[in-house]
Amino acid sequence: MKELITKYINADLIIWSFPLYYFGMPSKVKAFLDRMLPIYLPYISINNDKTSCHPLRYDLSHQRYILISTCGLYGTKNNYEALLKQFEFIFKDRLTKIICPEGELFSIPQIDGRTSRFLTHVKQAGKEFSTNGVFSEHTKRELNKLLLPPKIFIELVNTSWSITDSSINKNS
Secondary structure, eight states: OHHHHHHHHHOSEEEEEEEOBTTBOOHHHHHHHHTTGGGBOSSOEEOTTSOEEOOBSSOOTTOEEEEEEEOSSSOSTTTTHHHHHHHHHHHGGGEEEEEEOOGGGGGOGGGHHHHHHHHHHHHHHHHHHHHHSSOOHHHHHHHTSOSSOHHHHHHHHHHHTTOOHHHHHHHO
16 A cells, blocks of 8 residues: 555646446445545644534645546436545545446447447547647537436346346335
C-alpha cells in the first residue's frame, strides 16, 4: 500500500472507474479508498462551515479526479446519490464525472448505434478534459442523456434476461 499511496500522491490525475454496486462502489474499490487514510493527518480540525475533518497530510491541490461509472438501471436518481455525495465531499470542485446509467445496453448489439454515439461523446469528453481540464456544456448535456426512454429500456433489458411481467408475478 505504501507504493500505491506514493503513486497516488504524485499523480496529477486519478481516474476512478467502476460499476455502481448497490448504491456505491465495489468492495475492492472501497477497501482501497479506506486504505488511503494515511494521506490524512490523525488530528481533527474545524472547517470553515464548522464541520470537522482530518486535514490532508500532503498538498494534493494539483490533483484532478474523474469518476466514471455505469449501472444497470435507467437513471441516476435514487441510485447514485450516496456515491456522488461521497466523491463530491472528498474531491470537491476537482471532481469531473461521467455517469452512464443503462449500462446493460452496451451488451445488446441491436442498439450499437446509440451506444456508439454515447462512446463518441465520452471520447470527446476525454479530448476536452485533456485540453481544457473540463467538459464543454454541450458534451455534459450529451453525456447526461439517457440512451433509451425508461419504459423501452426496461422492456429491452428484461427481454435480454428472458424476464417478463408475467414471470415476475408468478415468482413473487
